[in-house]
Amino acid sequence: MSAKIDGRGEELLKAKNFCHVATLREDGSVHGVPVWVDIEDGRPVLNTAEGRAWPRNLERDPRVTLTIQNLENPYEYLEVRGRVLERTHEGADEHIDSLAKKYLDNDEYPLRQPGEQRLIIRVEPEHAKVWGG
Secondary structure, three states: OOOOOOOOHHHHHOOOEEEEEEEOOOOOOOOEEEEEEEEEEEEEEEEEEOOOOOOOHHHHOOEEEEEEEOOOOOOEEEEEEEEEEEEEEOOHHHHHHHHHHHHHHHOOOOOOOOOEEEEEEEEEEEEEEEOOO
């Protein structure tokens, strides 16, 4: 069952707020990382590089929890529980550049490594709720 993210949740995703991604390691322990985030069609869109732990975790187990915390009011956040809808390399370089513009006001992502392959991960929300607003 999908949950639509709109209203205040959409505002939190569009703003310059960080997303905390929680995935499950192979041993069942939780792995959490802060990442940049975007929204398309009411769904969170993440960008990473191949070879990192959290996308490998999602390849094995597509369940994910995201929290997007309001930088201006840290007690307000959007919680999203869902599953990976899509993983793609198509458009991933352009997408990380657009996130660099959003978060750093740079036209290009400045931390790209030689040979790095970027990956877009789209999340299908099953539960979405704003807390503490």
